[in-house]
Structure formats: structure tokens, C-alpha cells
Amino acid sequence: MAKTQTVLPFVVKTVPEDLNMTARAGLALVFEAVTALGVEASVKRHVHVRRRSRGFSDASAVKWFVGLLASGGDCIDDFQVLDADGGLCRLVGERPPKPSTAREYLYGFHDDNLIETARREAEIHKRVAYIPGENGPLVGLGLVMGQLAHRVGVQLGLTKATLDLDATIQESHKREAKWHYKGGRGYQPSVIYWVESDQIVGDEYRDGNVPAGMSNLPLIQLGFSRLPPTITQRYFRGDSACYEDAVLKWLANPKRANGPEGHIGFTISADMSEELRGVCEQVPQASWELLEERTNETVWCSDVEFTPGDWPKNAQPLRYIGLRIKKKQGELFSWGGDTKYLAVVTNRDGKMATLVRWHWEKAGTIELVHDVTKNELGAAVPPCGRFGANAAWYRLSLLTYNVLSAMKSLALPAEFGTARPKRLRHRVFSMAGRIVSHSGRLILRVGERAERIAGLLNARTKLAALVPIFAPT
Numbered sequence: 001m002a003k004t005q006t007v008l009p010f011v012v013k014t015v016p017e018d019l020n021m022t023a024r025a026g027l028a029l030v031f032e033a034v035t036a037l038g039v040e041a042s043v044k045r046h047v048h049v050r051r052r053s054r055g056f057s058d059a060s061a062v063k064w065f066v067g068l069l070a071s072g073g074d075c076i077d078d079f080q081v082l083d084a085d086g087g088l089c090r091l092v093g094e095r096p097p098k099p100s101t102a103r104e105y106l107y108g109f110h111d112d113n114l115i116e117t118a119r120r121e122a123e124i125h126k127r128v129a130y131i132p133g134e135n136g137p138l139v140g141l142g143l144v145m146g147q148l149a150h151r152v153g154v155q156l157g158l159t160k161a162t163l164d165l166d167a168t169i170q171e172s173h174k175r176e177a178k179w180h181y182k183g184g185r186g187y188q189p190s191v192i193y194w195v196e197s198d199q200i201v202g203d204e205y206r207d208g209n210v211p212a213g214m215s216n217l218p219l220i221q222l223g224f225s226r227l228p229p230t231i232t233q234r235y236f237r238g239d240s241a242c243y244e245d246a247v248l249k250w251l252a253n254p255k256r257a258n259g260p261e262g263h264i265g266f267t268i269s270a271d272m273s274e275e276l277r278g279v280c281e282q283v284p285q286a287s288w289e290l291l292e293e294r295t296n297e298t299v300w301c302s303d304v305e306f307t308p309g310d311w312p313k314n315a316q317p318l319r320y321i322g323l324r325i326k327k328k329q330g331e332l333f334s335w336g337g338d339t340k341y342l343a344v345v346t347n348r349d350g351k352m353a354t355l356v357r358w359h360w361e362k363a364g365t366i367e368l369v370h371d372v373t374k375n376e377l378g379a380a381v382p383p384c385g386r387f388g389a390n391a392a393w394y395r396l397s398l399l400t401y402n403v404l405s406a407m408k409s410l411a412l413p414a415e416f417g418t419a420r421p422k423r424l425r426h427r428v429f430s431m432a433g434r435i436v437s438h439s440g441r442l443i444l445r446v447g448e449r450a451e452r453i454a455g456l457l458n459a460r461t462k463l464a465a466l467v468p469i470f471a472p473t
Contacts, residue, residue, distance in 0.1 A: 069397055070377070109138045132387060171185070187390065190203065276343055325339070
């Protein structure tokens with residue numbers, strides 16, 4: 001029935017669902033990518049939530065979660081929007097899961113026993129914070145994400161890997177969420193990211209009260225283990241959360257356990273202890289080298305002589321680069337002083353300024369990943385109060401990031417190389433199309449100008465060529 005005409009000169013009529021029309025013709029490219037990039041095959045091999053042959057398979061469920069997050073959905077109920085697009089469902093070959101089914105699927109990644117075990121162990125060691133282990137399906141989902149990153153690196157022919165690690169706050173008002181250091185409640189997952197491939201190689205989901213500096217070495221080891229054998233140059237960057245003995249000793253040791261042999265060049269922000277600060281304050285004025293003039297402050301750098309108290313005597317000494325940041329006249333830091341000191345620890349040679357700026361580049365890599373996944377791929381919104389289910393949702397967001405990144409690198413026009421998801425939605429995914437059937441074959445008709453902007457035909461050809469390359473091994 002027509003509704004009353006309002007501001008613009010048209011009326012609205014509702015009609016039955018039309019399976020021959022879709023408003024998301026370009027989104028079908030994401031579903032093709034999941035198959036062409038080997039993600040679907042990896043899920044079949046490693047993720048086993050479904051115990052019955054009836055209903056959705058694990059591969060179908062993961063595929064639809066990736067499609068949901070890529071399309072801009074940020075909650076499970078948004079599956080209804082995709083289900084209402086009958087034409088998209090016809091292109092994909094199936095309907096998305098109902099919200100209740102999707103929620104039950106996420107519950108399969110949760111295990112109360114693992115949380116209770118971690119809690120009891122923390123009590124034995126008189127700790128409040130703990131990091132639960134992962135059940136089989138959650139481990140498998142991590143393998144899927146890591147294998148995709150591995151394959152993309154091989155396909156791009158990369159020989160260099162810079163891994164950046166950083167944690168982020170995921171706010172939540174669920175009663176199960178714990179207080180974090182910024183005063184709110186939520187979770188604090190940590191992510192390790194391969195810069196050159198624009199792929200996330202690992203993550204660890206954590207409660208909000210887990211300190212960012214707690215037990216980072218296993219995730220770092222995991223990240224390096226997921227690099228392809230073609231990598232010959234390895235680097236690592238981290239903030240002060242990574243400034244711990246175990247991490248420094250592992251990175252500095254060329255014969256490290258549970259990791260690749262050889263040099264890993266690293267820079268890590270050092271904790272500014274009283275001893276290190278005292279060393280920085282004793283540096284003569286003439287030894288400070290101007291690094292950067294900012295609007296309200298000036299930054300200098302200088303090599304400083306410092307060795308951690310328990311650093312092995314027979315080990316190669318680390319290099320400390322001190323930073324002196326001084327407010328300009330009339331400006332003060334929040335505590336009332338005009339000068340503060342920072343430091344970067346490294347095992348790399350080279351000019352101080354070059355190393356410090358390389359270290360600072362992390363703000364434009366892993367922190368951008370947090371921004372994109374939380375603000376454009378649904379990672380900021382935990383779907384429920386079950387820890388494992390929220391961990392799976394977060395990991396599915398990271399997997400979606402990897403899929404979209406791989407599409408940009410291997411299939412889409414070069415102009416989309418730095419495109420964020422919202423731009424892909426506007427120019428590629430949100431494309432109107434009409435579907436017809438001819439001789440038992442589906443034909444998607446799209447506007448000539450819209451296709452030329454999106455590069456849909458060429459992208460599909462490139463994805464189809466990847467199928468043999470990314471076949472399961």
C-alpha cells in the first residue's frame with residue numbers, strides 16, 4: 001500500500017521479496033574471496049564447532065560472519081539485513097544464519113572449564129589477572145587467520161617481515177567485563193601484525209584487567225612461527241608493554257628457542273625507571289642531537305650507556321637511545337615540569353634519528369589496524385558475556401581485515417590499495433544488480449559505470465586464478 005507523499009515527490013510501496021534484485025552485488029566478491037584465498041578450505045580442516053551434518057557447516061558460518069562484518073554489520077542481529085537481500089543470498093547460494101543460530105555458533109568457541117582452570121592457577125600464584133587457554137575451535141580459527149597471512153605473503157613474494165605488537169581496549173558494559181586501566185570496563189586483546197603484507201598473524205583475547213605487559217612472548221613467538229620460509233629479514237617493534245626480560249632475551253638471541261634462528265632487528269619502548277632516567281639526565285647538553293621541532297615542544301635524542309640489571313654478561317649488549325622532550329617557553333607537562341625523558345632499546349645499528357622514526361612508524365601500522373577493526377569491522381562490540389564467544393567474534397573481525405586486505409593486494413584495482421572498508425562498501429560492495437537465469441546459469445547484470453568504478457569483472461578473474469594456488473595442502 002502506498003504511503004503518504006512527504007518531502008520528495010515520490011511514494012513508497014512495499015512488494016514481495018525479489019530474488020532477482022540485489023543492492024549488494026559487489027559484496028558477493030567477498031564470498032568468492034573467502035573460497036579463492038583458501039579460507040573456506042582452512043575452516044573445513046581446522047574449525048569444528050558443528051557436530052551435526054544438518055544445518056550450517058563451519059565453512060558457511062565463518063563465510064557469513066566475514067560477509068556480515070565486511071558489509072558493515074556490527075552485531076549478530078544484522079544478519080537479518082543480509083537475509084532481506086534475497087538477490088545476494090541467491091548469488092551466494094544460501095541464506096545467512098538466523099541471529100539465534102549465529103549466537104549459538106559463537107557459544108561453541110567458549111569453554112567455562114578453561115576459564116576456571118586459569119582462575120584457579122592465578123589464585124595459587126596470588127594473581128588477580130589471568131589469560132584463559134583456547135578451546136579447539138578457537139585455536140582452529142586462529143590457524144585459519146594465520147594461514148591466510150602466510151599464503152598472502154608467499155603470493156606477494158615477500159622476503160621481509162616487520163611484526164608490530166600492540167594491545168587495545170574493547171569497551172563493554174557486560175557484567176562479565178572487568179575494569180581496565182583507563183577506568184572503564186571491557187577487554188584488552190593483543191594483536192601482532194605483519195606490516196609488509198598488511199596481514200594480522202595472531203592475536204590473544206584478554207580480560208580488561210590483564211596488564212598489557214603480561215606474558216607477551218608466546219604471542220610474539222606465534223607471530224614469527226606463521227611467517228613463510230621465504231622470509232629472510234625479520235624485525236619487531238613494540239611499546240613498553242614488551243619491555244620485559246623474556247622478550248628482550250628471546251629477540252636478542254640468534255639461537256632462540258621456539259623461533260627462527262638468526263637476527264631479528266627490534267626496537268622497544270623502554271620503561272623509564274629511576275636508574276634509566278638518571279642516566280638520561282646525566283647526558284651532556286652537547287651530546288643531544290635535535291630530532292624534531294614540534295608546535296609546543298622540541299625533541300632531542302642521544303645514545304645512553306645503560307644495561308639492565310640481569311642482562312647476561314656474555315650476551316651482546318643492547319643499545320639504548322634516550323629521548324629528551326622539552327616544552328617550549330610557557331608550556332608545562334601535566335605534572336608541572338617542562339622536560340620529560342623516554343627511551344628506546346634496540347639491537348640495531350644505524351643513525352639514532354632513523355631508528356627512532358622507524359620505531360614511531362608503529363603508530364601508523366598496528367594502531368591503524370585497531371582503528372579499522374574496531375570502528376569499521378565490528379571489533380569494538382563484544383556480542384555477549386561469554387569470553388570465548390567474544391574472542392571468536394574479535395578474531396572473525398581480524399580475519400575479515402585479512403580477507404579485505406588480500407583482496408586489495410591480489411584482486412582489486414590498485415587505486416583501492418589503501419582503501420578502508422567504508423570506501424570499499426561505497427565503491428564496490430554496494431552495487432545494485434539484477435539477476436537472471438539463462439540455461440541454468442545465473443547472470444548478474446550491473447551498471448556499466450558502476451562496474452568500471454569497482455573493477456568487478458577483473459577482480460573476479462584474478463580471484464579465480466588464485467584457486468589452484470591456494471588449494472589446501
